[in-house]
Amino acid sequence: MKTQEVIIQAGRPERYYWRDLWRSRELLLILSMRDISVRYKQTALGASWSLIRPLATMLVMVFVFSMVAKLRADPGVPYPLMVLSGITIWTFFSNAFTQISSSVTTNANLVSKVYFPRLLMPLSAVAVSLIDFLITMVLFIIVAIWYAYVPDWHLIYMPLFVILAMLTAFAFGLFFSAVNVRFRDVGQLIPFLVQIGFYACPIAYSSREVAGKWFEKYYIMNPLVGIIEGFRWSLLGGKTHLNPQSLVYSVGITFVCLSLSLYFFRKRENSFVDDI
Amino acid sequence: MSVITVENISKHYIIDHKRGKGSSSIRDAITHTVKGWFAGPKEDTDELTHEEFWALRDVNFSVEQGDRVGIVGHNGAGKSTLLKILSKIIEPTSGSVKIRGRVASLLEVGTGFHPELTGRENIFLNGSLLGMRKDEIKQSFDEIVAFAGVERFLDTPVKRYSSGMYVRLGFAISAHLNPEIMIVDEVLAVGDAEFQKKSLGKMRDNSASGRTILFVSHNLTAVQALCNKTLYFERGQLIEQGETNQVIASYLSKVARTRLRRQWDTPEEAPGNDLVRVHRIELVPEYPDNLTHIDVRTPMRIQFEFWNMMDRANLNLSLHLYSLTGECIFNVGSQSQPYGKGLIQGECVIPGYFLNDGTYTISVMIVKDTVTPLYNMEEGITFDVEDYREGVAWYGKWPGYVRPQFPFRVEALEPIIP
Helix, strand or coil: CCCCEEEEECCCCCCCHHHHHHHCHHHHHHHHHHHHHHHCCCCCCHHHHHHHHHHHHHHHHHHHHHHHCCCCCCCCCCHHHHHHHHHHHHHHHHHHHHHHHCHHHHCHHHHCCCCCCCCHHHHHHHHHHHHHHHHHHHHHHHHHHHCCCCCCHHHHHHHHHHHHHHHHHHHHHHHHHHHHHHCCHHHHHHHHHHHHHHHHCCCCCCHHHCCCCCCHHHHCCCHHHHHHHHHHHHHCCCCCCCCHHHHHHHHHHHHHHHHHHHHHHHHHHHHHHHHC | CEEEEEEEEEEEEEEEEECCCCCCCHHHHHHHHHHHHHHHHHHHHHHEEEEEEEEEEEEEEEEECCCEEEEEECCCCCHHHHHHHHCCCCCCCEEEEEEECCEEEECCCCCCCCCCCEHHHHHHHHHHHCCCCHHHHHHHHHHHHHHHCCHHHCCCEHHHCCHHHHHHHHHHHHHCCCCCEEEEECHHHCCCHHHHHHHHHHHHHHHHCCCEEEEECCCHHHHHHHCCEEEEEECCEEEEEEEHHHHHHHHHHHHHHHCCEEECCCCCCCCECCCEEEEEEEEEECCCCCCCCCECCCCEEEEEEEEECCCCEEEEEEEEEEECCCCEEEEEECCCEEECCEEEEEEEEECCCCECCEEEEEEEEEEECCCEEEEEEEEEEEEEEECCCCCCCCCCCCCCCECCCCCCCCCCCCCCCC
């Protein structure tokens, strides 16, 4: 083996950072597996929680918004399917976002005891929500069969929106994960943001309700609007409302925030130990 | 060829002493900034005092390939900070380090062990955190399991392990790392004696194969057994380096001289309050011939002098001795007596063959009327008791806080008649 020389100096950017990150992919896998296998330890219902929660949320939504508030679904789409598709991608985003935000602090014991590329922590935090997402998709398929609903070719776009949701979660989560090290206020803030987001995004209702209103141009600046619309659109055969402009916002904001967050994280990561 | 070159390494912390709770929240940060705008910088320093602290200062040394370097010094001398800098966990404030070769650092036994995961899963988790590849772990898996002796519990969550098993598994994994440079912090402080011996042997075998080892330990016996060179740190500075025996000898004699006395010449600068102020606290060891450090045989006198500012008061002294981990080992109180204004001296004698080897802290409390504490001098003196044994061929950590030599009679009652 060729001996490599490492130079440690204040403020010196790690020369081999991305190479080290790539070499640590096994560790990434193992950390992800750890989170997944620990997730439902000592629960009686185990992984079925990933089914129960979205199913229960969907039933409540259907009751409150469809039967009580009389919100309408997009034409030709059963309301429960519309809600469930929204919940599926939103839950994925919000879980990933929450877990990424707390990823550094939950791994505090590792940060202060061993060196590894710090980006592995937020990266591995996505795994659990990804598994949950896949399980919820199974639920969606079951409900879709119940309504005798068959998706069409739009489905091929679905993975793109999932990836976009993941990148957005990463863009925001990464920033908060670094801030969380210094200011634990983040732990209070995140659930609150997620709660607001649930109503600010077209989950229980169709964004068609917003179309044409004076605040639409602000509404679609929320990057999640485009992602949820797009995911639903691809899943429900293009019958739901999709404002292409909102997608432009989603992609644009995500990439700008992602670069800023990455820069911020890398700037901060060397001092994590001093603050944690 | 030197594999580690450390040049002018310093690590600097700023400690904030905030009023009230030291919690750091966004609200605090905002209020401080806002107050700063309105009140100007002067008020701000009132509110928030910064204290500079150098964990390491201008440290220079280099390590040759195959060296086994011991690092000794008191708690807070900067040993762990140095290891963390070498392990890339923390960044130095200034200076540079050059390292040639693959480094594995072992700052903790079983880093990243997750209590819910099984022994098997944790071997892979810990191994890859320490930088092993999956195929390397697979290759030495059976050896690790055998070394730790946990075959039967491989699929049990480690939270059900006894602490001994946990430590053995953790060490076994790290013993099978294959780096060119190994950094080890206090790992041998845990585990039973037999396992320590096994681990020390394993580390010595490793170094025979040309591996470089950096080893921090409070156990000077272990450092002497393992290391050919030693660095001695004191308050963030490298005081001495060289041959192990030489450095350890001067470390021990220095400890005895410097740390055992604290004195304040005038009541104004002395710690205390309006009623009483501390003049001097000193630990006076009574060395048996030609010994220069405290070991388990050494009797000690603890002297404590304070100014009494009250006209007439019934006072007594209460002396606590704490272990390194903060447990109180004993508390001795003096008789309560009336005293007038002036300097008062108390002395307490700790006999030899009483304390076990370890680090201890003495605090002295001045009590009025046997119930009202007037002043408690916490962490008055911290001192080390070194190990000494005769006629014992065993080098594990002697258990317990005290090591008394109570009369222990053993005799043969009657021979077995075949």
